[in-house]
Amino acid sequence: xxxxxxxxxxxxxxxxxxxxGAIPVVVLGIFSxxxxxxLIEDKVLQGNDQLLLQIQTxxxxxxxxxxxxxxxxxxxxxxxxxxxxxxxxxxxxxxDKLLDMLQRIQIYELGIRDIHLINxxxxxxxxxxxYARLDESADADRISSxxxxxxxxxxxxxxxxxxxxxxxxxxxxxxxxxxSYSGSPHALLVAEMSSQELFKLLPTxxxxxxxxxxxxxxxxxxxxxxSGMNRSLQDSPPxxxxxxxxxxxxxxxxxxxxxxxxxxxxxxxxNGWTYLLIVSLDSIGRESQAIGWATVWACVIIIAMIIILSxxxxxxxxxxxxxxxxxxxxPAEVLDPQERNDEFRVIERxxxxxxxxxxxxxxxxxxxxxQLKPFMIFKLVQGGLPAKEIEEQLQLFGxxxxxxxxxxxxxxxxxxxxTRYLEGDRDLLLFAISNIVEETVPFEHRLSPVVIExxxxxxxxxxxxxxxxxxxxxxxxIRQVQQNIQAYLGLSVSAGxxxxxxxxxxxxxxxxxxxxxxxxxxxxxxxxxxxxxxEEPELQMVFFPEHLEKQLVEAVRFSDERRAAVLLGEFxxxxxxxxxxxxxxxxxxxxxxxxxxxxxxxxxxASSQLNANAIQLSEQLKRLNTVQEIExxxxxxxxxxxxxxxxxxxxxxxxxxxxxxxxxxxxxxDRELTQEECASRLNYHPSYIRRALKKSMNTxxxxxxxxxxxxxxxxxxTDTEMRIADMSKKLQYNNPxxxxxxxxxxxxxxxxxxxxxxxxDNE
Numbered sequence: 033x034x035x036x037x038x039x040x041x042x043x044x045x046x047x048x049x050x051x052x053g054a055i056p057v058v059v060l061g062i063f064s065x066x067x068x069x070x071l072i073e074d075k076v077l078q079g080n081d082q083l084l085l086q087i088q089t090x091x092x093x094x095x096x097x098x099x100x101x102x103x104x105x106x107x108x109x110x111x112x113x114x115x116x117x118x119x120x121x122x123x124x125x126x127x128d129k130l131l132d133m134l135q136r137i138q139i140y141e142l143g144i145r146d147i148h149l150i151n152x153x154x155x156x157x158x159x160x161x162x163y164a165r166l167d168e169s170a171d172a173d174r175i176s177s178x179x180x181x182x183x184x185x186x187x188x189x190x191x192x193x194x195x196x197x198x199x200x201x202x203x204x205x206x207x208x209x210x211x212s213y214s215g216s217p218h219a220l221l222v223a224e225m226s227s228q229e230l231f232k233l234l235p236t237x238x239x240x241x242x243x244x245x246x247x248x249x250x251x252x253x254x255x256x257x258x259s260g261m262n263r264s265l266q267d268s269p270p271x272x273x274x275x276x277x278x279x280x281x282x283x284x285x286x287x288x289x290x291x292x293x294x295x296x297x298x299x300x301x302x303n304g305w306t307y308l309l310i311v312s313l314d315s316i317g318r319e320s321q322a323i324g325w326a327t328v329w330a331c332v333i334i335i336a337m338i339i340i341l342s343x344x345x346x347x348x349x350x351x352x353x354x355x356x357x358x359x360x361x362x363p364a365e366v367l368d369p370q371e372r373n374d375e376f377r378v379i380e381r382x383x384x385x386x387x388x389x390x391x392x393x394x395x396x397x398x399x400x401x402x403q404l405k406p407f408m409i410f411k412l413v414q415g416g417l418p419a420k421e422i423e424e425q426l427q428l429f430g431x432x433x434x435x436x437x438x439x440x441x442x443x444x445x446x447x448x449x450x451t452r453y454l455e456g457d458r459d460l461l462l463f464a465i466s467n468i469v470e471e472t473v474p475f476e477h478r479l480s481p482v483v484i485e486x487x488x489x490x491x492x493x494x495x496x497x498x499x500x501x502x503x504x505x506x507x508x509x510i511r512q513v514q515q516n517i518q519a520y521l522g523l524s525v526s527a528g529x530x531x532x533x534x535x536x537x538x539x540x541x542x543x544x545x546x547x548x549x550x551x552x553x554x555x556x557x558x559x560x561x562x563x564x565x566x567e568e569p570e571l572q573m574v575f576f577p578e579h580l581e582k583q584l585v586e587a588v589r590f591s592d593e594r595r596a597a598v599l600l601g602e603f604x605x606x607x608x609x610x611x612x613x614x615x616x617x618x619x620x621x622x623x624x625x626x627x628x629x630x631x632x633x634x635x636x637x638a639s640s641q642l643n644a645n646a647i648q649l650s651e652q653l654k655r656l657n658t659v660q661e662i663e664x665x666x667x668x669x670x671x672x673x674x675x676x677x678x679x680x681x682x683x684x685x686x687x688x689x690x691x692x693x694x695x696x697x698x699x700x701x702d703r704e705l706t707q708e709e710c711a712s713r714l715n716y717h718p719s720y721i722r723r724a725l726k727k728s729m730n731t732x733x734x735x736x737x738x739x740x741x742x743x744x745x746x747x748x749x750t751d752t753e754m755r756i757a758d759m760s761k762k763l764q765y766n767n768p769x770x771x772x773x774x775x776x777x778x779x780x781x782x783x784x785x786x787x788x789x790x791x792x793d794n795e
């Protein structure tokens with residue numbers, strides 16, 4: 033039994049899933065059965081009402097046709113003539129004519145069995161049997177009852193008891209009075225109807241019910257029930273209620289015997305008859321039971337599926353809890369039998385134990401962290417922390433990043449002589465000073481104070497907008513520290529303060545500055561605060577623009593006069609903007625002069641006039657007073673002569689270099705070539721390659737490469753069937769459109785037009 037092996041939580045989860053799935057199914061099943069049963073009953077009743085209306089309409093149409101035929105016959109001339117007198121022998125031709133007319137009226141489909149023309153005043157009667165005297169007729173009582181009818185035209189019925197065990201029957205008559213509205217009629221026209229033919233429209237059998245017709249007196253004149261139902265029906269209370277009902281149509285329910293029936297009725301305004309269709313409600317219920325059983329089985333199947341899915345879903349939902357329970361399990365733990373199936377209680381107890389362990393561990397880590405904090409600050413001050421780890425370490429120890437300025441304060445004891453302390457107490461005193469600093473300086477304005485060798489070191493943080501504000505803050509707080517040290521320890525101390533800085537990475541340098549500031553206390557009072565900025569102003573380090581000077585020398589070497597003039601102007605602009613002493617400026621200019629003269633030494637000339645006059649040139653340079661004079665002197669005396677000498681010595685090499693570049697282009701035109709690549713392969717500067725091509729071939733690298741590729745393209749168009757797209761790809765064009773556009777620009781026609789022209793010329 034899998035369900036018995038479920039834990040308490042699984043059983044609850046399974047029960048919840050089962051209820052969530054089963055309750056809607058059961059409710060929906062009950063609703064569906066009730067709704068379908070009601071719909072079936074409504075549909076049956078609606079069908080019965082339609083059937084009842086249809087049968088009533090057909091039957092009354094037949095009666096109205098009979099009524100119309102009788103009306104025409106009664107108004108005929110022959111009937112009027114024969115009713116005025118007693119019939120003599122000479123009137124028999126008229127009688128024959130009347131009989132013939134009666135025969136024509138008696139159509140079998142209309143259900144007319146016989147027609148009687150009765151003259152009460154003259155005591156004669158004409159029917160299908162012929163002429164007869166009233167006093168000789170056996171129907172005298174019936175004729176007397178017909179004479180008592182007070183309507184000009186009426187349908188009447190006559191019931192007869194059954195004989196020989198057969199059920200009784202009813203005779204139906206249509207009675208017409210002459211004259212119509214006389215108190216005592218002189219003559220009657222009676223149509224005798226065949227009830228069997230008239231009521232053949234009634235359904236003979238039905239699975240659910242039967243039809244009944246009552247006359248205007250409430251007597252049952254036609255029905256389609258089983259034998260023996262007429263008397264039970266006649267005595268039933270619903271039928272009596274329907275007879276007395278004022279509405280012309282409706283529905284009633286009631287008992288017939290032990291079974292419950294529904295009575296749908298319609299009353300005729302034509303002849304006063306009542307048409308009933310009686311349906312067994314128990315039979316309808318039995319029909320609905322099939323739907324009910326189908327609904328029950330469907331619900332059972334669905335609930336069975338819900339049970340299976342609930343078990344599987346419960347197992348899936350429980351698996352994370354089972355995993356958690358197993359991972360938290362303690363093999364050595366002995367569980368209470370009542371708790372063994374209550375996972376939440378076990379997990380709760382284990383989590384409480386883990387939480388307590390975690391709290392103990394957290395407390396231990398925090399204590400260890402407090403012990404490690406001075407060690408981290410020690411490494412920061414000594415430069416032992418990598419720059420990328422500084423921020424992470426500080427955040428780990430709870431230091432925020434909200435500050436604008438940093439400074440390192442180093443505190444040293446001035447002297448122990450004349451105090452109550454010995455030299456061996458110095459280390460303990462430094463730790464006592466650290467505690468005083470820690471108590472005096474708020475946590476948000478400092479890192480943890482540390483002791484390094486003979487100094488107490490603290491990194492102070494401030495959020496002041498300016499360095500002056502930060503220095504004032506430092507001065508106030510260090511004075512408070514000195515006062516507290518004097519008050520608690522009775523010692524005189526001095527403090528050295530570094531320059532303000534922005535990032536923790538500069539802390540080691542600031543620490544050195546703080547120590548350097550303390551070196552100036554020899555000439556100060558015994559208890560002083562020393563800012564390194566005040567004792568040792570920071571000098572601006574000025575570096576020679578080495579990269580710019582190299583570019584200038586390279587431009588002169590490759591005879592690029594325009595670029596050399598621009599670079600010389602930039603060099604002298606930097607020289608004039610820097611805060612240089614006169615000697616520094618002269619040293620920069622002499623270095624530039626010597627580097628430019630070194631170019632001429634590498635030329636092919638045996639001796640250079642520039643080199644021979646180098647000493648004189650340096651003397652001339654020293655006599656110049658303005659930057660403009662220096663720039664003009666360098667251009668005329670050094671740069672331009674050096675470029676001319678280089679051009680004279682490089683005419684031959686230019687031609688050789690140009691030939692090498694042409695060779696590379698012609699052999700490697702089908703790959704991506706650049707001037708820089710060629711210069712690198714030939715071990716020359718790109719500007720030198722450009723100058724060689726210009727001097728030797730009066731062109732540049734790009735123009736020659738494009739022109740040669742166009743010549744190759746023309747050769748391919750003339751000698752091969754290569755596709756234009758393939759040509760553009762081999763000639764390093766991004767797409768065929770660019771190739772076609774440039775080809776047309778050079779030749780005045782597209783590649784296709786050029787190929788067609790060449791083919792026509794060959795033909």
